[in-house]
Amino acid sequence: MNSPPLRIGEKLIWGMLGLAGFIGLWTVLSACGIVPRQFLPSPLDVLSRIVQLTTSPFAGATLPQHLASSLQRYAYGVLLAAGIGVPLGLLMGWFRLLDDIVTPLFDGLRFIAPIAWVPFAALWFGTGIGGPVLIIFAGAFPPCLINAYRGARFVEPRLIEAASMLGTGDLRMILEILLPAATPSIVAGLRVAAGLGWQSLVGAELIVAAAGVGFMMVQAQANVATPTVMAGMAAIGIVGMLIDILLRQGEAWMRRRRGLEA
């Protein structure tokens, strides 16, 4: 809006300065002891802790093992949300009556934060795999449903008219007209769902789990092992980012294949 964009070299220099300032401030704060080192380990401490955690276990497992059990729950929860949310959304987009029935119930439930399901999750499933899966599901379900519904609802009416003139039945209409037309919206919804599911996973594991990165962090917090807490945060951030990059690639690939602009 204002000044012209910086040249790439200048941008790089400012970026380096910013990062150096951030990491430098962090290092200085932890090194000079204004904040006790026990509570603010230096960036190097955190890095070495991450390396250490890949082989030596904390809270019953190494970091890769915790990540593996987190990812397994995450996959179940998100797949369940997509497996129920997308078909239901498409059906609601086609059958007006179903839409009128489900929408008020859904709107009522939507304002309850996914994390508020934690006590029931614990009551119903204990600390096994079911509890976190339920919470991930609660986080990932709304965008799956809403985007499939919107995608199906805003299909070009002429497509539907042409198909119904040719005598297309409900099932074929949903599978062969609505589903392909709604795919871009569904994929965008899945990406949002993946992000929200990842957030919910972290919350769930902080409270109802006996393994996983969130569990590791809570245990570390109880033991005042700050480097381990920060190592967990880094692992969550990196894996979350990788999931997002992967889905972005998938979305771009899908759009290219359909001849849409990426």
Next chain:
Amino acid sequence: MIGRRGWVSLASVAAMLLLWFVVTTATGLVSPGRFPSPADFWQSLSQIATRGYAGGALANHAFHSLRLVVLGFLVAIATGVPLGLWMGWSRRAEAAINPIFLIIRPIPPLAWIPLAILWLGLGDAAKIMVIWFAAFVPSVINSFAGVRSIDRPIIEAARMLGTPRWRLISEVIAPAASPMIFTGLRLSLQAAWTTLVAAELVGALVGIGFVLNMAQQDIYPGMILVGMVTVGVLGWATTMLLGRVERRALAWNVAGRD
């Protein structure tokens, strides 16, 4: 008048309530230890509303949580919006601060809870820190995007008229960016509630999340449901309130009204 759609919706909600009654009370299909009956729910609600539960009445817990969300939100606006405006204004600030954001942004606010508790303990400060975090990033990003979306001639016109810098910021740039800023706030309000409830579940001494936590430990399904409904009502009420503030603040922005 209620149309056909309205009647179907009403019937749907009524059928759901009836189903709830049937499976928990009339047939006992779902045991009261798993999910409360309507009577359990009502009894828990009247208990917490009058005699109190987990160290206080429902109004105390709800007010405490609400206050934390509002405080964290205000702190996030007060810090995030100026930073976002500055980044939008200065390409240098953008270049220097963006990489830091790229590192911090992928970490979900919920993942800050253990660190916040380590640093600040179980009191209000740790909750404000995580709520601040949940709301800070969207306020920065949206204020930044808001400034970048302002039409150049508006700024040039203001400059040509010799507007001093602080008036340019407070009377031109901030208002022009505000529709985007409000979009960011709406996104972060839900995140703020989620984060607060999670933080209170992990460790607190008062608040709605603490009620949920106690009810979970007491295996008290009726109170769990009361806590969940309260979370939903508070989330809904604050969203409505923010919508009203937005309409009031952006009354000039006809395009923003739907």
